[in-house]
Amino acid sequence: MEAARISLSSGRWFRFVGAHAVLLIGAAFMLLPFLWMLLTAIRAPDEILTGGLNPIPRSFHAVENFTAAMQQAPLLRFMVNGVIICAGILVIQLLVAIPAAYALAKLRFPGRGLLFAAVIGGLCIPIQVPALPIYLALAEFGLLDSYFAMMVPFFLSVFAIFLFRQTFRGFPDEILQAARVDGLGEFEILWRIVVPSALPAIAAFSIFSIVAHWNDLYWPMIVIQRMDYAPPPLGMLFFANSETGASYGVLMAGATIITAPLVLVFLLARRRFVQGITMTGIK
Amino acid sequence: MENSLELAGITKAFGRTGVLADIDLAVQPGEFLSLVGPSGCGKSTLLRIIAGLEHQDAGQVRIAGRVVDRLSPRARNIAMVFQNYALYPHMSASENIALPLKVDRLSLAERLPLLRYLSPRRPRIERDIVEEVGKVAEALQIEPLLARKPGQLSGGQRQRVALARAMVRQPSLFLMDEPLSNLDAQLRVHMRDELTDLHRRLGATFIYVTHDQIEAMTMSSRIAMLDGGQLAQIGSPAELYERPASLVVARFIGSPAINILPARLDASGSVLVGNLPAGLVVPGRIAGPVSLGLRPEHVRLHAVCERPMPMATIRRSEHHGADRLLHLDLVEDRKAGLIVRIPQDDSGRYQPGETYGIGFAPEKAHLFDGDGMRMAVTGTAPARIGAAA
Numbered sequence: 001m002e003a004a005r006i007s008l009s010s011g012r013w014f015r016f017v018g019a020h021a022v023l024l025i026g027a028a029f030m031l032l033p034f035l036w037m038l039l040t041a042i043r044a045p046d047e048i049l050t051g052g053l054n055p056i057p058r059s060f061h062a063v064e065n066f067t068a069a070m071q072q073a074p075l076l077r078f079m080v081n082g083v084i085i086c087a088g089i090l091v092i093q094l095l096v097a098i099p100a101a102y103a104l105a106k107l108r109f110p111g112r113g114l115l116f117a118a119v120i121g122g123l124c125i126p127i128q129v130p131a132l133p134i135y136l137a138l139a140e141f142g143l144l145d146s147y148f149a150m151m152v153p154f155f156l157s158v159f160a161i162f163l164f165r166q167t168f169r170g171f172p173d174e175i176l177q178a179a180r181v182d183g184l185g186e187f188e189i190l191w192r193i194v195v196p197s198a199l200p201a202i203a204a205f206s207i208f209s210i211v212a213h214w215n216d217l218y219w220p221m222i223v224i225q226r227m228d229y230a231p232p233p234l235g236m237l238f239f240a241n242s243e244t245g246a247s248y249g250v251l252m253a254g255a256t257i258i259t260a261p262l263v264l265v266f267l268l269a270r271r272r273f274v275q276g277i278t279m280t281g282i283k
Numbered sequence: 284m285e286n287s288l289e290l291a292g293i294t295k296a297f298g299r300t301g302v303l304a305d306i307d308l309a310v311q312p313g314e315f316l317s318l319v320g321p322s323g324c325g326k327s328t329l330l331r332i333i334a335g336l337e338h339q340d341a342g343q344v345r346i347a348g349r350v351v352d353r354l355s356p357r358a359r360n361i362a363m364v365f366q367n368y369a370l371y372p373h374m375s376a377s378e379n380i381a382l383p384l385k386v387d388r389l390s391l392a393e394r395l396p397l398l399r400y401l402s403p404r405r406p407r408i409e410r411d412i413v414e415e416v417g418k419v420a421e422a423l424q425i426e427p428l429l430a431r432k433p434g435q436l437s438g439g440q441r442q443r444v445a446l447a448r449a450m451v452r453q454p455s456l457f458l459m460d461e462p463l464s465n466l467d468a469q470l471r472v473h474m475r476d477e478l479t480d481l482h483r484r485l486g487a488t489f490i491y492v493t494h495d496q497i498e499a500m501t502m503s504s505r506i507a508m509l510d511g512g513q514l515a516q517i518g519s520p521a522e523l524y525e526r527p528a529s530l531v532v533a534r535f536i537g538s539p540a541i542n543i544l545p546a547r548l549d550a551s552g553s554v555l556v557g558n559l560p561a562g563l564v565v566p567g568r569i570a571g572p573v574s575l576g577l578r579p580e581h582v583r584l585h586a587v588c589e590r591p592m593p594m595a596t597i598r599r600s601e602h603h604g605a606d607r608l609l610h611l612d613l614v615e616d617r618k619a620g621l622i623v624r625i626p627q628d629d630s631g632r633y634q635p636g637e638t639y640g641i642g643f644a645p646e647k648a649h650l651f652d653g654d655g656m657r658m659a660v661t662g663t664a665p666a667r668i669g670a671a672a
Contacts, residue, residue, distance in 0.1 A: 177336050178369035182448075183357030183386035188394070196373040 034259070041065050041252040048248050065253040072250065075257055077228070078235030082258070085150050085231055086210045092155045093209060094202065101164030102190045106176060116165070122158035127219060135222055149223040150231065154213065160205050167201040168194060203272035207265065214262055232258035285347055286312040286455040286488040288333065293342035295328055302328050303512045306342070315482050315489045317499035319535065320509035326492045329509070330458050333490060335359050347455055357386070359456075362449035366461040368441040370433040376444045377416050377429040383452045384412045419447045439470045450485070459491045463498060475502055496536050500524070508532050524578075530655035533576045539608060541649070542582065542621035544593075546575040554650065557615050559591055562645050563660050573658065576649035579608065579624040584633065585640035592640040595621065597633055609633055613641075 039055060040048055042062035069075060103109070104116050130153065138149050171194055179189045195202070217233040224230055227238050236258065240251055266273070288310040295303040302325045310316050318326040331337040333344055335356035344351050351359045362383075370379050385394060388411075393402045420426045423443045433441055442462060449457060462478075463471045479502050482489050493499055499506045500520045507517040508531075516528040520536075527533035533541045547555045552566040556575060563575075585592065595611035598620070609623045621641070625633065633639075650658040 172367060172369065174365045174367050174369040175371065177331070177334075178363065178365060178448075179371070180336060181334055181356040181361065181363045182383040183355075184382075185391075188391070193371055 037252045037255055037259075040248055041256050043249055045247060045249050061249060062253075065249040066257070068247070068250040069254040069257060073235065073239040073254055074227070075232075075235070075254055078230055078232045079258060079261065081147075081229060081235070082214050082231045082261075084147055086213050088147065088151045089154045089213050090206055090209050092151070093157045093160050094206075096155060097157055097160035097164055098195060098202075099187070099190060101161045102168055102186075102194060104161065104165045105168035106171070106173070107186075119158050119161050119165075123162060127153060131219070131222060138223060144223050145226050145229060147229060150220050150229070153219065154209075157205075157209070159208070163201060163205055164198065167198045171197065200272050200275035203269050204275075207269055207273050210265060211262055287345075287347060288456060288488060288490065289343075289345040289348075290329075290333070291343045291345070293329065293332060293339045293344070295325070295332060295337065295339050301512055303332075303339070306509075306512075306514055308507060308514065308517065310488060310490065312488055313486050315479075315491065315502060315504045317491045317493055317503040317506045318509060319493055319496055319499045319506055320515070321535065322494055324509040325512045326494075326509050327460055330363075330460055330490060330492045333456075334361055334363050334458050360452075360454050361456040361458055362452055362454040363458040363460065364442075364445050364449050364462045366464055368433070368438075368445040368462075368465075370441055370444055370448075372433055375430055375432055376425065376436065376447075377413075377420070379433070379444055380416045380419060380429075380447045380451050381412050383448060384415060385409075387452065388412070415451060416447075419451045422450070423447050438466050439474065442466065442474060446481070450481075455487065457485075457487055457489045459489065461493055462491075464493070464495070471498075478502060497538060500536065506536075508535060510535075526657070527576070527649060528657050530574055530576070530651040533649055533651070537578060539579055539622045539624075542577045542579065544575040544577065544613075544619065544621070545616075546573050546650075547571070548573050557593055559593065561648070563648060563650060565650065565658055565660060568652070568658065571653055573653065574651040574655070576651065577621070577643050578647070579622045581643055581647040582621065582623040583642040583644075584609075584623060584625075585642050588640040592642060594638055595641050596638045597635045600633065600635055602627075607633075611639070611641075614638065 035055075039057065042060055042065065043057040044059045044061040047058060047061075104112060104119070134153050135144075138144050138152070143149050175193065176189060179193050184192065214231070215233055216231070217237065220229075220231050220234040221237070224234060227235065230238060236251070236254055239254060288308075290306055290308040293303055293306040293308075295301075306329060318329060320326050328337060332339050333346075335351065335354060339352075346359055346361070356363075370376075371382065374382070388408050389399075389402075389405060393399045393405050399405055416429070417426070420429055423446060425440065425443045425447060428436060428440055428444065433444070436444065445462070459478075463474050466474060475498060478489075478491075482502075491499075491502065503520060505517060505519055506523050508515045508523065510529075510531045516523055516532045518526075523532060523536045527536060527541075530543070534543070544556055546561060548565060548568055548570050549555055550570045552564050552568060554561040554563040554565065554573065554575065561575060588594075594614040596614060597609050598612050599610040601608040601610070605627055606624050607627055607629075609625060611621050611623060613619045613621070645660070648660070650660055652658050
């Protein structure tokens with residue numbers, strides 16, 4: 001229908017349909033777990049393990065599952081924790097990475113090449129490598145079980161530095177020179193002139209960062225013992241162990257609730273996100 | 284001395300590549316000086332050194348008699364217009380124009396978001412700024428465009444906004460880095476006119492970098508030509524055209540380019556083109572190859588040769604409005620060609636395929652030695668080829 005309306009020639013029509021068929025299959029794979037989560041969240045408990053692969057629930061149990069999830073688990077608490085952690089990490093990441101990336105992209109100073117090589121090297125080190133030393137240090141200072149412990153390893157994002165450096169490099173030098181002639185200092189040039197034109201890249205990175213840390217289970221599990229500080233995934237884990245046992249319907253209802261904000265954020269920033277990714281040439 | 288500029292011994296290298304070597308230059312207040320030269324000659328680097336965007340390795344820059352080597356671009360009280368206009372992309376035209384004034388008059392805290400609302404004097408200063416932006420916009424006739432962002436402006440409009448941003452601070456020195464090179468031909472001619480007019484109205488000193496010799500010739504009070512990081516010649520447009528100091532200057536200035544004929548200096552000091560004496564005498568120089576330069580309008584074509592003279596055949600005839608350009612090939616040396624400018628009225632007389640003798644008035648000829656430097660012609664010999672009747 002779509003294809004017919006925009007009247008494509010037959011060769012292009014087949015390519016159009018073929019491409020979209022492939023994309024649809026990919027999308028189905030991505031969406032199926034979410035769909036199943038949603039379906040499980042609205043099923044009755046007896047149906048979950050016995051219902052087979054039948055997608056349509058025989059009896060709807062949505063209200064019960066969602067109220068149970070809201071009542072039994074401090075979901076709101078988990079989500080507030082998630083917001084605090086994600087916001088804290090993101091703000092510091094941007095404050096650190098943007099000036100660093102600007103210096104690497106636009107300022108001439110000795111050792112720049114070496115520093116950039118170090119950034120590239122940093123991209124190759126996963127969090128698991130420094131996890132133990134960071135844990136020991138936090139324990140030494142008595143900082144375990146705090147928001148700070150959950151955020152500190154991620155304050156410095158080499159990925160952000162790399163991404164922003166690629167973006168800033170394309171910014172015309174002439175405009176920087178004009179700003180210098182007009183009397184702006186380097187920091188003002190960065191925040192007033194360069195950053196506003198790099199908003200798509202910043203939005204793209206923000207989504208990466210928020211999704212990664214909202215969903216992060218590994219690091220919070222290491223440093224957090226008390227449920228008060230738990231971000232959503234860790235909270236769900238505590239919740240699954242202690243309260244619900246095998247009540248998958250309630251568990252999935254909880255999972256649905258904590259996933260919803262991410263989906264919303266992505267939908268809101270989708271256009272910027274795509275711009276940012278295509279602009280920097282990182283696909 | 285107010286708007287003067289002096290450069291003394293400016294030297295600059297990027298790594299091992301020398302860009303500028305010992306440039307001395309004095310620009311008078313109110314002068315329109317063009318820096319010209321082929322690309323890579325160092326003219327843009329020199330302009331950026333004057334602006335304070337680059338630092339020279341040696342030498343001194345003085346603006347209004349004051350040494351500015353250690354001053355930031357802002358403290359030098361200059362304005363610069365860039366080739367690609369360099370407007371701030373996310374600010375409207377009026378914000379672009381207002382920015383230099385805001386930086387000048389408001390403190391850093393008064394320019395910060397939120398914090399600025401604490402300043403009691405800010406609203407008054409901003410009102411003044413808006414008024415001044417309006418005046419400059421009026422002078423350049425861009426008032427209707429003030430609310431637009433650079434992306435919504437055409438090339439010529441962007442150029443005017445960039446000029447307004449430069450003018451608004453009333454600087455003593457305007458630096459322009461090929462500001463017209465991104466405009467289409469018609470608009471360029473128009474903006475040339477506007478810039479000349481602006482220069483006259485403001486009475487400020489303009490330093491104008493261009494690779495387009497026509498811009499330099501038409502707008503400047505003086506031209507400084509750079510070649511290979513050195514000052515090849517400085518003088519009025521007429522001086523550079525009529526008495527080029529070197530082969531490089533002679534070739535760069537003038538359109539169509541000057542004709543250069545290979546020639547030879549014999550032991551007696553007489554100049555030979557081919558084997559024919561050219562009627563020029565340069566005594567006291569060592570014999571060897573030289574170059575003879577002839578502007579297209581100074582070549583005379585002789586249908587009847589009274590003396591032996593170099594012959595050339597018309598290959599092509601071009602209509603250029605008031606005049607016509609004839610492209611000729613030398614009969615003796617097919618590789619050497621020359622271009623002759625004739626009035627349109629004479630065009631009927633010169634047809635492709637015809638052969639003529641090449642003559643010129645000796646006082647109009649330029650002679651350059653083996654190193655390409657101008658040679659003083661001291662006299663004319665009696666046996667001169669094709670001398671004007």
